[in-house]
Amino acid sequence: MSTEPTPSRVAVTDAAAALLRTLTAQHGKLMFHQSGGCCDGSAPMCYPVGMFLTGPSDVLLGTIDAGLDDPIEVYMSESQFEYWKYTHLTIDVVPGRGAGFSVEGPTGMRFLIRSRMLTDPELVHFGLAPRTESQTEST
Numbered sequence: 557m558s559t560e561p562t563p564s565r566v567a568v569t570d571a572a573a574a575l576l577r578t579l580t581a582q583h584g585k586l587m588f589h590q591s592g593g594c595c596d597g598s599a600p601m602c603y604p605v606g607m608f609l610t611g612p613s614d615v616l617l618g619t620i621d622a623g624l625d626d627p628i629e630v631y632m633s634e635s636q637f638e639y640w641k642y643t644h645l646t647i648d649v650v651p652g653r654g655a656g657f658s659v660e661g662p663t664g665m666r667f668l669i670r671s672r673m674l675t676d677p678e679l680v681h682f683g684l685a686p687r688t689e690s691q692t693e694s695t
Contacts, residue, residue: 563674563681565644566618566630572649572667573622576602579659580624586659588647589614590632590640590669600630600647600667601658620647642684646670 568576580586585605591598601608610616615637619627630647632640652666660667679685 563678564618565674565682566620567644567646568620568622568628569646569648569670572647573620575649575660575663575665575667576622576628577624579663580622583659585626586628588620588628588630588667590617590630590636590645592633592636598669599658600645600669602660602667603657604659617645640671641682642674642679643671644674644678646672 576586579602583604586602587605587608588600588602589608589610591601610631613634614631615634617630617632617637619629621627630645646669647667648670649660649665649667651664653661653664658667674682674684676685
């Protein structure tokens with residue numbers, strides 16, 4: 557039995573999870589869409605479920621556990637995902653003015669993304685590891 561957690565593309569800090577619990581109490585179930593850089597740069601935008609409609613060109617990166625009954629889904633546009641697919645994203649929160657369309661705006665806090673490159677085991681899990689010479693020779 558493996559004790560290793562299943563690799564994920566997204567995570568949340570404790571501080572962001574605490575704010576998400578407060579915002580969920582005010583607005584109901586929430587979701588994120590990683591902004592593509594228009595009005596609010598590349599901020600993670602948080603919306604009540606149903607206020608932002610995802611479509612076939614959006615990729616579900618994964619879900620985050622903020623200590624709520626339901627996990628919070630995190631999406632990104634397919635075109636932006638092509639640039640970020642080798643990256644793990646962590647949703648964090650810092651003091652400051654949030655995005656005008658994101659629900660944390662009035663709180664004096666704003667969500668932001670902290671990123672790192674995927675590890676070798678994560679790359680393998682997501683099918684992104686480069687082919688080795690022995691794999692190339694056997695095909």
